[in-house]
Amino acid sequence: MAYNNNYLLPIKRLGQACLLAGLGLSTLSMGAVAEDKPERPNIVIMLSDNLGYGDLGSYGGGITRGAPTPRLDALAEEGMRFTNFNVEAECTPSRxxxxxxxxxxxxxxxxxxPVPGLPVGLAPWEYTIAEMLKDQGYNTAMYGKWHLGYVEDRLPINQGFDEWWGFPFSTDVSWFPDAVGFDPDLFETPRLYEGKAGEGIKLLQPYDKTVRPFIDSIIAEKSVAYIKEHAGDEEPFFLYIPWSLVHHPSIAHPDFxxxxxxxxxxxxxxxxxHRVGQVLDAIKEAGISDNTLVIYASDNGPDRAEYPYVGNSGQYRGYLGTVHEGSIRTPMIARWPNKIPAKVATNEIVSINDIFPTVASIVGGEVPDDRAIDGVDxxxxxxxxQEKSNRxxxxxxxxxxxxxxxxRQFKIYMHGESPDIDKRGYQELWAPQAYNLQLDxxxxxDIALQNLWLLAAGLKPVFEYVYSVEKYGLILPGGDKPEVYEVSNIPFYSPEALELTMSSIKKEAVKQMIKDKFNQLVGKEGK
Incomplete structure (x- = not known):
């Protein structure tokens, strides 16, 4: 299969940065330089759990689903509503x-x-958005679901947050103590956590069905109190609110x-x-709306655990665990008065990976240049x-x-999956599949056989990923730093074919690096 030179542009840029670093010339991380002087708004990120694309009124749900969402619909009117926001297939990966x-x-x-007590989760080696903002002088706090590790050095207070109240696991653990045959000697009864950086973690009451209905009322109460306490501070704050709702078991507060x-x-x-509205009201009452960036999103689409009492994927198909649009396309709303345009809806592609580098660019923070960063500013x-997304x-x-x-408007599959309500699982494909998401x-x-040219678009990000793994490596689950530097399983490619393809790409990248460096030096001498 032949590729034109445009295919190599991202790899050439990556290689050029590596060459400059090798020659002792500095490279600037994303967000380190901005045309405008960096601002430091307060930042509030709210993340719902297993909320579907079609659940909010502003996304076609709300009152038509029997559950009006006036506060979130108003938020969408006050800011930018994203209709092509892409997340990961499950809770932990998205977070x-x-x-x-x-x-x-x-x-x-x-x-x-998985099981608490194992050293899995986000390695301390990783540099989080909370750590980046902390380095920019922000006060940081988190109230709610972490789901990125259980051992203390992988909990929020050791990942950039000054304080945290919440739980490190998923909400379905509240089912466990009532399960037939549950043995607390085998699996310790899950508890809520509380802690501050430098002071360690304190275990609180069990997280069971008696507590489950009150979790988000407590999250809202603590978030509102934090906003009131820090609204007048000289330094801005970053407040991360990963709600427990609407994850199963869906047990609302008695008032609802x-x-x-x-x-x-x-x-x-x-x-x-209502809980989201409480946070928005606190921001308004504190008089800091104009200086607060609010981002609201969901971590993935609905699960199937309590069907038919589950979220709605709107016009899409798929549930948690799949990469069909119903799972990986969720609501996202961004509001920053007089900065982010109001009453705007966009179908441009945006990824959850983009939030970190975008926030870094806004505040003048740095994005690490010693590892692969998949988000774009x-x-x-x-x-x-600008009208278009940068991806x-x-x-x-x-x-x-x-x-x-x-x-663009297409989806190319290299691995099959079962997205329907009564099916789960993955399967090998005889040939890639392709779909036009706007029409279908x-x-x-499947339009792949009539549009084989789409495979070039699909393979480009795959080869970029393989190239980056060879350079930066991967962390194994529970690992402390990158230690795997090859990708062995690319659909439809044998290891030999993959190596041949990557060798060709590397040769072209090196040639372009040398050419770019030569032109750069000649240009300097000519001045």
């Missing part, structure tokens, strides 16, 4: 990407964190039970909307200074499987 700006496969966080027309999930959805796009593709993995690539949002009509 890892948000924290690091890196695909979770690089961090060993590809699946939900029976309030919707959609059963227990609808009740939980209405409570979630979307500052000018978010601020309305046109996203690479998706389900666990460690390279599953597919979204490119449910991804039912």
């Amino acid at each position: 890892s990407s948000l924290m690091t700006g890196r695909m979770p496969i690089r961090s060993g966080t590809t699946r939900a964190v 039970q029976g309030k919707s027309g959609a059963g227990k999930y609808g009740d939980a959805m209405m409570e979630h909307d 979307q500052k000018d796009f978010f601020l309305g200074k 046109e593709s996203v690479l998706f993995l389900a666990g460690e499987h390279i599953t597919g690539v979204k490119w 949002p449910q991804e039912r009509h």
Whole structure:
């Protein structure tokens, strides 16, 4: 298969940066230089859990689902509403990407964190968005679900947060103590956590079904108190609020039970909307709305655990654990008055990986240059200074499987999966599949054989990923630093074919590096 030179441009740029570093010339990280003087707004990121694309009124749900969402709909009117925001297939990978700006496969966080006590989760070697903001003088706090490790050096207070109240696991653990045959000697009863940086962690009451209905009311209460306490500080704050709702078991606060027309999930959805509104009200009442960037999103689409009382994927198909649009396309809203345009909806491709470098660019923070960063700086796009996103593709993995690539309005699959409500699992494909998402949002009509040219678009991000792994490596689950430097399983490519392809790409990249360096030196001498 032949490729034109444009295919190599991202790899050439990567190689050029490496060559300059080798020659002793400095490279600047993303966000280190900005056209405008960096600002330091307060930053509030709220992340819902397992909320579907079609759950909010502003995304086609709300009252039509029997659960109105007036506060989130108003937030969408006040800022930018993203209709092509892309996350990972499961909770832990999405949260890892948000924290690091890196695909979770690089961090060993590809699946939900398993049994507590094991040294799995986000390695201390990783540099989180909280650490970046802390280095810029921000006060930092988190209230809610972490899901990126259980051992203390992998908990939020050792990953850039000054303080944390919440839980390190998923909400379904509240089911465990009531399960038939549950043995607390085998699996310790899950508890809530609280801690401050430098002071360690304190275990609180058990997280069971008696506590579950009150979790988000406590998260909201603590978040509101934090905003009131720090609104007048000289230094800005970063507040991360990963809610427990609307994850199963969907047990709303007693004040909301029976309030919707959609059963227990609808009740939980209405409570979630109310809790978000409490945080927004606190920002307004503190008089800091104009100087606060608010980002709201969901970590992935709905799960199937309590069907039919589950979230809605809108016009898309797929549930948690798949990379079909119903799982990886979720609501995202960004508001920053007089900075981010209001009443704007965009279908440009944005990834959860982009949040880290975009925030870094806004505040003048640094993004590490000693590792692969998959996010791109979307500052000018978010601020309305350009119409187009700075990305046109996203690479998706389900666990460690390279599953597919979204490119422009197309999705190319290299690994099969079962996205329907009663099916789970992955399978090898005889040939790649491709779908036009604008014409076929449910991804039912394969157009690959009529459009084989799409494979070039699909393979480009895959080869870039393979190239970056050879340079930077991958962290194994529970690992401390990168230690794997090869990708052995690329769909439709034997190891020999992959090596031949990568060798050709590397040769072209080196040639271009030398040419670029020569032109740079000649240009300097000619001045």
